[in-house]
Amino acid sequence: MNILGISAFYHDSAACLLKDGRIVAAAQEERFTRKKHDERFPMHAVRYCLHEAGLRGDQLDAVAxxxxxxxxxxxxLKTYFSVAPQGLQSFMMAMPVWMREKLWIPLEIETALDACGIKMPQDALYFPEHHESHAASAFYPSPFDSAAVLTVDGVGEWSTTAIGHGRGHELDILFDIHFPHSLGLLYSAFTYFTGFKVNSGEYKLMGLAPYGQPTYVREIYDHLIDVKADGSFKLNMELFGYLDGLTMTNDKFSEAFGGPPRKAESEISQREMDLARSVQVVTEEVILKMANHVQALTGEKNLVMAGGVALNCVANGRLLREGPFDNIWIQPAAGDAGGALGAAQLVWHKVHQKPRTVVPSKDAMQGSFLGPNFDAEVEAYLEARGYPYRKLSEAEWAPEVARLVASENVIGLCQGRMEFGPRALGGRSIIGDARSEKMQSVMNLKIKYRESFRPFAPTCLEEDVSEYFELESESPYMLLVAQVRADRCIGQAEAASLPMRERINQKRSDIPAITHVDYSARVQTVNRERNPRYYDLIKAFKDQTGYGVIINTSFNVRGEPIVCTPEDAYRCFMRTEMDYLVLGDCLLSKTDQPEWQEKGDWREDFVLD
Amino acid sequence: MKIHDEKTNQWEWKALGAPAPVKKAMAIQTKALIQAPAMLGIAALMYFGFDHVVVPSIVAVLSVLVLAGGLFYHPLFHAVERGGRWFGHMVIVTVNWILLAPFYFLVFGFGRLVLRLQGIDPMDRAYPAAAETCWLPRKKIESLDQYRKQH
Known part of the structure; x- marks a missing residue:
């Protein structure tokens, strides 16, 4: 049975294909169209999924x-009934889109599939609820036979937060919290207020938090959120703008938090850092309370999570350390893209009552490498373009790339299948030497063209994780933050008194490039089974340097979707100051390449996030 | 390559992300030679057929600008084109507002008034919450047919 899962029309549209319950392919549309957070119907992703599965256009059995x-x-509509006569501007913007497109989703899907050359299966279009799709994406591929389920995001239909219980192939949502009371929207309100873009800048807010002090925590509890002992909450809508306006916060919010919102791209002040830290603390506390509640309800020792807030790896790390669960598994595509996967799996397991096969400590996500693989086509591509390259044999690939990393080169890595979800995990990554003191600023300013305060994440060998970090468990999807081991840290005492710019450039450990200002790191662990080449590379780096840890950041520049094809990778390589590019077996040196020429300023192609 | 090759069962998906080949645009001179007489014709129809003076005069002047711009000074032609696009956009926006704004105030404004009189807030905004918990119990799904519905 072939089930196509689709998420579309809001942000991060994606498609996923299940073949007899097995995830065969999944990809986000933005990777193909090169439009970040592309919300349009995932035409390219759908076609890719069918291609990967070797299916014809009439072989789909269900669409979810x-x-x-x-x-x-x-x-x-109910929102407008609750705020009229305010809200007219929002109504004027929303209604034409709903009338034109969103009210006719079955027709839109059928038309789009038809345009793809795919026959819509008869009477087999399913619509699980938004949070049920998230819950399914968290529970069904997890390595647990039974688990408590927690999903937290901005908003779906009505739910903004849901708790549930999964057992075997049964999945029940037990309780939820309804719009407008939303932890995700609270976080997004602060994202907006601190001058970042909603739906993409939340990650920056999390990265900014360690620079600040939690000075606004009391104000947040006093003015914005009423949290109950069981983690449920209500927001004080008097201070938010998203019900009746076009902004997340209103003037009352500005009064309560020391002035108007920061203008995008302007200087970041201590206020923004403190606000970031404060909302991060509140978010963590609410999540911890919710986790305690769902544990008490279900009696489970395993927790699975999804929804945009589940990408808050700082909160996840704290939950693992301080929460009531022995094991936590988070869907790597926890945002709306992962909804495509959850919807398809829900149809397979719940509608068609198909049992799950659980392999303990091995999830069904295949390392999240569910996208296209171009390794077999790289040579032909390079030959056709006339780009100079050196083909590496299997034996020399890992040692040679490791040697280049150890020499402080910045390397673009495009090998194997593309990742599904927002994190690059070694398939479409930029890598560098974690021991280098200059690497964080070089990568931020010359490669990624992004804000200098933003940290980089490490990838380390799974067996070595506790040598570098205060973490005993694996973290294959880079969704947990842990402290760098204290015996590796330097200058902790004086760090707090330094101004932000000096703290960025301060050497904080013997792996300074991945040690954030609070001595934490967003850890990815890699084992040979999930990504053999990437594992071999880090192992070779360890053999050469004694360190089994490197920098791993996504292969893109600010505002650009992560690269998909060798062509995307080559383009990004030539536009930035990367030193080497690895495309499958082929190694390209920047110095050997013909001069890169393109019309106009390529930065204008991307909207800054 | 076709979207789907039946013989090889290959789906085309890679090249689709690349920008579509740019369609060769019609030469500005040709555009001007088509648009200007058409505009002049419309102006003449309005003047002779419907006895209007102001609007046909504006259209006639614009047609001269289009012709002159198209043949001799392209920035002028582009400026008229941009102006036309802006005007079209404004017409759509205005029509939208004329139709939708009264609807909004009538339906939602009145609806809110009724709900307020009944003491109902669809958004449940009372703050802080009086209840000990804000968790809402989820209704059990009675039939799997629920998954076929959009609501």
């Missing part, structure tokens, strides 16, 4: 869309 559009429309 990740939410219930009419339910969402009802919520929007």
């Amino acid at each position: 869309f990740y939410d219930k559009p009419i339910e969402k429309f009802v919520r929007i």
